[in-house]
Amino acid sequence: MSNSTATRETIKLNHIDPDRLAPEDAYNSEASRGPLAVEAAMSARWRRERTRSASRRRKGNYKKLLWFKQPFPDNYTDEETFLDHLQRNPRLQPYEFWSLMADSTVIVQHIASVAIFCCCFVAIVQERVSPISVVSWASFCTVLAWALWDYWLGEEEAEAAKAAADKQENGVEEVTNTWSGSVLPPKGPHGSELALENEGKFRPVHSHTTSTTSITSNESEAPRTGQADPLPGSPTKQQAPYVDPTSSISPRNQQRLATVKSALLIYAALLGLSPILKSLTMSTTSDSIWAMSTWLLCMNVAFFDYGEGSGSHLPASISTNSALMASTVLASRLPSTTHVFSLTLFSIEVFGLFPIFRRQLRSRSWHGNLVLTIALVVNACGGVCVTLTGGGRGAWIAGVILGGVITFFAMGICSWWLIGLQKYKNEIRGPWDPARPIIRRRWD
Amino acid sequence: MPYNIAYSHIYQLSSKLIDRGHKVIIVTHAYAGRTGVRYLTNGLKVYHVPFWVIYRETTFPTVFSFFPVFRNIVIREQIEIVHGHGSLSNLCHEAILHARTMGLRTVFTDHSLFGFSDAASILTNKLLKFTLSDVDHCICVSHTCKENTVLRASLDPLMVSVIPNAVVAENFQPLEHASSHDAPGPPHRFGPHDIIKIVVISRLFTNKGTDLLVAAIPRILASNPNVRFIIAGSGPKAIDLEQMIERNVLQEKVLLFGPVRHEEVRDVMVQGHIYLHPSLTEAFGTVIVEAASCGLYVVCTRVGGIPEVLPRHMTEFAAPEEDDIVAATERAIAALRAGKVRTELFHNQVKQMYSWTDVAQRTERVYDGISGALSHDEFYQGAGAGGAWSATRGRAGVQSFALIERLKRYYGCGIWAGKLFCLCAIIDYLLYVFLEIFAPRSGIDIARTWPKKDPVRKEVDTGMARKKSSRHRREKREE
Structure with missing residues (x-):
């Protein structure tokens, strides 16, 4: 304690110059981040004068060098040069409230979809809703979303084709290059996002196939085939392997065909596996199942990839895996094979396909994102309220109003809190940090 | 013998201090095949305390188990000052804690730089804060290191001295050293077709800049056909280097030496003309001083304490970027x-x-300052602008040993850490009292001092006269 107070007091003089950081800045982050200009000018002048008089007093000039003997004792601390390379928060980006709110919709969407899944499960278990209707509605929505996706893809292609045509018109010779994929991200933010999307899309694939049980891995083929096909947003030839270039059908239609084919395959496989799934946890008590699925869903929420770019792959796969496992164990509590099949298919749609669609929607249209968020929040809040109280329409409306307000305020408070916390950010950089080497890997 | 910068630092400094009439004991942990008490040159006594080495010569932290042995050594050798080295050494931190409990003066030397961002650094910094909260003086090897230590441990900058490492120049002589005693003749000029050899000696780790090296070598060799590289050292990045050589077919031009012992470094260095040091972080960079001493022109990155070490005419600085390293090396070749x-x-x-x-x-001056042989005003004279440094003066020159004072210092280390540190200090104190009762000082033999030769004895006398004390001064150093 005495040490730190000593430092603080002793170097107070240093702090007079607004352009220079003193060690105490390392502790007090709220120390002047931008003092008034007048003040700054005055103290700068004051400091210059002081420096002049000080240097007159001194015999020699102190230098931060080791190789010659200086007329100063070893523990001399020069006010001018001490810590003159210290940088605080060099890459600080102040948050803004509304952009934080907008970004937090991603989290709200995911939590809402998890809540909806839970509500549907409870409703199915309590036999208030037929599992067939749940999965039919979900599948209908999925098909709609896929159609939308397909439409976007077509737009994308048209755009890319137009770009290529423009290039050709401009007489650029490397048209082939443009098409060979190296210049793949067309132009504008959407193109590049799509390219990232592509990676994101394939992510669940690996995770699933390597996942726990053979059953889970089989089921989870769905996201792969369902998703991977419509994806390749590039007009290049490097498309899914099942696109036959010699066929009379256009590549787009081939892809669609392949998607439908694999979706049917998954459907059939799931149908066949449902009886096994049903008896999977026969010997486990329901208590353990509830606890386990709770934790697994928490893991899903915690490790979900909320980012936009193609970030780290591991946590995302953990997230999807844990959600599918939770749905598998939950499904095994259900009475009939139809129930099990429905819930598993529903979970694949909610946890496997829906996040990918949401991601694409967010990059595509902000209004669509907002509408989807509101719809999800309304459904989730209403569903939770109905599930908890067991009431009817009245409970639903009360839940929607209450939940909506709570969600909105939670988003606001968290954003505001994060902005408030940012002033405690205190990153110290200096010459002691390992340098970040800049290497151009191109050279060979 | 395992080689370590701090280890050689301790050995060299100790033997010079012995020459100046001090008695120096080194306490370190036991290495494989090196245990017990040993005498080195000049009567330098080394205690190898058995400890379990976990990672790269660093011991496992056992906060109190070292105390009985330590107390025994301290009493046996009549130690007055404990000097610890290396912020990653647990032995050092423990020794400083125990020494303060026993009422000894302590000095700490920091050889390394740490950032503030990653988890390992935060932990180390906390530990350092614990130790340095109650230390009499601190020594850093460069000004950058001093700034780093002051920030990491929240120290008063006046408590920190900058004393660089040194090299034994006799061990790093250039090849034609005999001729340089004469008046220097005309400078040796390289013709455009003479081969210039560039030496790199470093452990091949990421933080030593091996990636930069791998990227830069092919480019330098492509534009300068009459250049050869000699690379010595080993490490996980060696494979990258080998791949680069094979991919670019540079076997003729790049010679990989593999690991070299410290004694052989000079023999490798004198084969070249330029020393390239692409390190990303370095507290002092002894190796570039060694290279300059061998008569090599030094090309190095401007990181850490390196810019302070050598004058401009010996070095060519580069930013830690591939392009800049290539440019700097080419400037050096052209020069x-x-x-x-x-x-x-x-x-x-x-x-x-x-x-x-x-x-x-310079280290002796620090010892004098903390033990009161040098008056407080004299020791802290560099206080610069008048009475600005009153906080230091308030501390009455030397730190108080009273337990309550020490607890006050520890308490300020952090909300939780402060209390934990206080607990450690109290337990340590109780352990000390316990040992005093059950293993009394009277039961410990005093070790006899190593007999000294006459010329040395003379220096002992002068040393004592200067200090107006009839006792020998004894320092103990830790690694």
């Missing part, structure tokens, strides 16, 4: 070919700059 650099003079210049005798003298 050598133009005969602008008088590398044959480097050895004597380096000899003037860095010597262990000088380091020992």
Whole structure:
């Protein structure tokens, strides 16, 4: 304690110059981040004068060098040069409230979809809703979303084709290059996002196939085939392997065909596996199942990839895996094979396909994102309220109003809190940090 | 013998301090095949305390188990000052804690730089804060290191001295050293077709900049056909280097030496003309001083304490970027070919700059200052602008040993850490009392001092006279 107070007091003089950081800045982050200009000018002048008089007093000039003997004792601390390379928060980006709110919709969407899944499960278990209707509605929505996706893809292609045509018109010779994929991200933010999307899309694939049980891995083929096909947003030839270039059908239609084919395959496989799934946890008590699925869903929420770019792959796969496992164990509590099949298919749609669609929607249209968020929040809040109280329409409306307000305020408070916390950010950089080497890997 | 910068630092400094009439004991942990009590040159006594080494010569932290042995050694050897080295050494931190409990003066030397962002650094910094909250003085090897330590441990900058490392210049002589005693002749010029050899000696780790090296070598060799590389050292990045050589078919031009012992470094260095040091972080960079002493022109990155170490005419600085390293190396090659650099003079210049005798003298001043042999005003005279440094003065020169004072210092280390540290200090104190009762001082034999030869004895006398004390001064150093 005495040490730190000593430092603080002793170097107070240093702090007079607004352009220079003193060690105490390392502790007090709220120390002047931008003092008034007048003040700054005055103290700068004051400091210059002081420096002049000080240097007159001194015999020699102190230098931060080791190789010659200086007329100063070893523990001399020069006010001018001490810590003159210290940088605080060099890459600080102040948050803004509304952009934080907008970004937090991603989290709200995911939590809402998890809540909806839970509500549907409870409703199915309590036999208030037929599992067939749940999965039919979900599948209908999925098909709609896929159609939308397909439409976007077509737009994308048209755009890319137009770009290529423009290039050709401009007489650029490397048209082939443009098409060979190296210049793949067309132009504008959407193109590049799509390219990232592509990676994101394939992510669940690996995770699933390597996942726990053979059953889970089989089921989870769905996201792969369902998703991977419509994806390749590039007009290049490097498309899914099942696109036959010699066929009379256009590549787009081939892809669609392949998607439908694999979706049917998954459907059939799931149908066949449902009886096994049903008896999977026969010997486990329901208590353990509830606890386990709770934790697994928490893991899903915690490790979900909320980012936009193609970030780290591991946590995302953990997230999807844990959600599918939770749905598998939950499904095994259900009475009939139809129930099990429905819930598993529903979970694949909610946890496997829906996040990918949401991601694409967010990059595509902000209004669509907002509408989807509101719809999800309304459904989730209403569903939770109905599930908890067991009431009817009245409970639903009360839940929607209450939940909506709570969600909105939670988003606001968290954003505001994060902005408030940012002033405690205190990153110290200096010459002691390992340098970040800049290497151009191109050279060979 | 396992080689370590801190280890050689301790050995060199200790032997110089012994020459100046001090008694020095080294306490370190036991290495494989090196245990018990040993005597080195000059009567330097080394205690190898058995400890379990976990990672790269660092021991496992056992906070209190070291105390009984330590107390025994301290009493046996009549130690007055404990000097710890290396912020990653647990033994050092423990020894400083125990020494303060026993009422001894303590000094800490920091050899390394740490950032503030990653988890390992945060933990180390907390530990350092614990130790340095109650230390009498701190020694850092460069000004950058001093700034780093002051920030990491929240120290008063006046409590920190900058005393660089040194090299034994006699061990790093250039090849034609005999001729340089004469008046220096005309500088040696390289013709455009003479081969210039670039030496790199470093452990091949990421933080030593091996990636930069791998990227830069093919480009340098492509534009300078009459250049050869000699690379010594080993490490996880060696494979990258080998791949680069094979991919670019540079076996003719790049010679990989593999690991070299510290004694052989000079023999490798003198084969070259330029020393390339692409490190990303470095507290001092002893190796570039060694290279300059061998008469090599030094190309190094401007990181850490490196810019402070050598004068401009011996070095070519580069930013830690591939392009800049290539450019700096080419500048160095051009300067050598133009005969602008008088590398044959480097050895004597380096000899003037860095010597262990000088380091020992400056360290001695620190010892004098903390033990009160040097008056407080004199020791802290560099206080600069008048009475600005009153906080230091308030501390009455030397730190108080009273337990309550020490607890106050520890308490300020953090909300949770402060209380934990206080607990440690209290337990340590109780352990000390316990040991005093059940293993009384009277039961511990006093070790006899190593008999000294006459010329040395004379220096002992002068040393004592200067200090007006009839006792020998004893320092103990830790690694």
